[in-house]
Amino acid sequence: MNDIAAEKLECVVRETGPNPQHTVIWLHGLGADGHDFEPIVPHLSVAATRPVRFVFPHAPVRPVTINGGMAMRAWYDILGVDIDRNQDRSGIMASVAAIDQLIDDELARGIAPERLVLAGFSQGGAIALRCGLARNERLAGIMALSTYLLEGERLEHWMGRSARDMPLFMGHGSQDPIVPVGLGQSSADRLKEAGFDVEWQTWPMQHAVCPEEIAAIDRWLEKCWT
Numbered sequence: 254m255n256d257i258a259a260e261k262l263e264c265v266v267r268e269t270g271p272n273p274q275h276t277v278i279w280l281h282g283l284g285a286d287g288h289d290f291e292p293i294v295p296h297l298s299v300a301a302t303r304p305v306r307f308v309f310p311h312a313p314v315r316p317v318t319i320n321g322g323m324a325m326r327a328w329y330d331i332l333g334v335d336i337d338r339n340q341d342r343s344g345i346m347a348s349v350a351a352i353d354q355l356i357d358d359e360l361a362r363g364i365a366p367e368r369l370v371l372a373g374f375s376q377g378g379a380i381a382l383r384c385g386l387a388r389n390e391r392l393a394g395i396m397a398l399s400t401y402l403l404e405g406e407r408l409e410h411w412m413g414r415s416a417r418d419m420p421l422f423m424g425h426g427s428q429d430p431i432v433p434v435g436l437g438q439s440s441a442d443r444l445k446e447a448g449f450d451v452e453w454q455t456w457p458m459q460h461a462v463c464p465e466e467i468a469a470i471d472r473w474l475e476k477c478w479t
Contacts, residue, residue: 262310262351263287267294270304275368275393275478276359278308278352280377282399282460284325287311290374296467299474306364310355312377315344328376337401337436345403349384356388370477372396375432375460379403382421382440391415394477396422396470399432399460402440408447421451422473424466426458 265287281289287309294300294307312326319331329344352371359369370393373381378400385395386408400423404411421444425437434455441453452473456463 265309267307269300273304273306276306276364277370280373282375328380352384366390374398386416389413391418394420401436405443427455429460431460
């Protein structure tokens, strides 16, 4: 966690039953919004067998340099085509603080940390990793789709004391033109080298999610909560 003042995020919340004891906080990608992954919920059998609260936050609207300064929902600015370099650290840490607040809100509502999964796609996946791995309590797991590790060279300096106890799922499209699969693979390798339990899978797709990946996510979530 960090001491940056957190912006209160608007969220789409969907519950699959009364009094959920499990939560998934799921972060969208650049230019999308909290509704982006809402349609996946009915395809997850893990959410049909237990009440689950899905929290889909909207990223703040901000100018994005690589898109000509156009304002859109983004977790941080993208300064150039080398997305893993020259990172917008102030934007990244502001989003980490905001997601930390969402996690704390769920814990305050009675959700046990080991029943909370932090998930994200693309930019959202990068924030999910950067935020979740810095927490000091063990979460159920972190799901990072079509994404990469921020500040990977300093991982041992900022990760939380229970980080290595959290299972990680990383999925990627082998034909991704936005976040190259090599960048996702090197991020997974960096985490494995640091002692993390990483499940890494690829599918023949671009910057997207496919039915086979959704099925793999469903199986992984079941393992996290069993």
